[in-house]
Amino acid sequence: MKPRLAVLKFASCDGCQLSLLDAEDELLAIAGAVDIAYFPEASREYLDGPYDVTLIEGSVTTEHDRNRLRQIRQDTAMLVSIGACATAGGVQALKNFGNVDDFVSLVYATPDYISTLSTSTPISDHVRVDFELRGCPINKHQLVELIAALLVGRKPNIPTYSVCVECKARGNPCVMVAHGTPCLGPITQAGCGAICPAYNRGCYGCFGPSESPNTDSLESWWQSLGVGDDEWIRTLRTFNAGAPPFVEAGAKTEARR
């Protein structure tokens, strides 16, 4: 019997799930190798669990989410969170730095209708996660690699080193060295293929902190390139705002100001 796959979401934009549908060259092979049992983004057929592998996109932002997640964990053998929302809380984790009641009263005509947690948190804050795929969005080649690895029971080739490794392997020059462009690559996990530096832009940190991010050193070099505290903090607080090394680095700078 083929392994049963579920793909579902919490608070997120759906972009990471779409990466699976975007894997056009491999999609038929994947569909042949696994039984896609639950994938509302792609199919009207909803088959009940248990599932062998569940890919979860999105972050936890409501009490309802939290309860639903516990049930999903019980229904699946392997749980893989995919994307910056599921692994770090996503861009919506910006609310972790403010007062959520203030936002709600500004945005909604009837704030009473809104029931939300004060934070946006990754899946792993609530249940045991077996593997995480980073990125905003995830990289489809990494997703295909993960599924291929799970099918034969080998370790997936998902490196945790910095974007710089991919950048140099791709033949990009270092945009910080060659052009003085501030780049988050040295503290960001590889996986995207170093897209932005390939187009002479600095890395935006979509894949979150690398395995041993030296945020202090990069911050002081950015200062020498003319980047102020506000811009540094803002850069840390984007897609992976809730990732602990980025949270700590931003807080350190804020405390110093």
Next chain:
Amino acid sequence: MAHIIDIDGLDGLIASLKAEFDVIGPIVRDGLIRYGPIGSVADLPRGWTDVQEGGSYRLEPGNTEALFGFVLGPDSGKTNLFPPRAPMWTYREGSFSATPDSTRPMAIIGLRACDLAAIAIQDEVLLNGPYVDSHYAARRSQLFIVAVNCTTFATNCFCTSMNTGPRLESGFDLGLTEVLDDHHFVVHVGSEAGASFLAGLDQRQATSDELAEADQLIDITANSITKRLDTTDIAQFLADNLESPRWSAIAERCLACTNCTAACPTCFCTSPVDTTDFDGSAARERVWDSCFSLDYSYMGGDPVRSSGSSRYRQWMTHKLGTWIEQFGTSGCVGCGRCITWCPVGIDITEEMAAMRAEVLAKEAR
């Protein structure tokens, strides 16, 4: 004995090399000097020069018409001889087959003395040990090198400390010195293949004055290089200072990004990466790795070198110290790429000097 060719002669050389080789040379791309395919002299970076500092590289218009008026970019011989990824083997339906290197013979124009020293070091590691890297061997055996003497230098150059430059000594097929007065090249022949290509060009014997003029340009370069690395008993010094507080000081700045190892023309560490496909086939690639990545020292459930200081120490003590015992020479050629291409400008010569100064100060107390 040396010969003289002019710019048309160099163009003729490129044209005749093209018949037998993929010709690769310095070009301007993304605002810096890279090595890429060239078709004629017109592709060379005429009039450009590079300004290098720790963590900074800028290409600027020079004040001459020199074709080789720059020093070096991030690329070296390694870029083409030992590329970041290489297919090793494939597996299908119960049988393995090795994937041979399929590159056409290459001619590389523009390598400097330090680059040739680096190729000699990679030869020692990848060809002369008990396990030959067949991909490197295939590319290396068909390689034709047109090297260039340095008549300019960058602030991060320290080849004079490592005895690797700036003068070409060996390891080339043809060696050029660019002379801007009556724009011409003094050509030294380094191999029979080089001699036969030169014979087909419009060339003449160099006069002793022309030779002396070219030689003087290289002397001026050598004397202008001020960056120094003190190599006195360096392997023993590093072995004696494995617990130096300097390692932690470096680690405060080091990003462990791996840029130094990627830019280094001798760093050769790789990992095998195995993949499987949905049809049951599999493949292995040889992929650049780095002693700065955690996974590189992963053993028995944890990385052996988890701290930044231990990773930098591993790189520097190997490059400058234990390499000598392992391969008979230093692993450093003094090209300065690790200094220029470090995003935060860590300078291996400064760190070495600081460590020696700390030891001296301690001994004086």
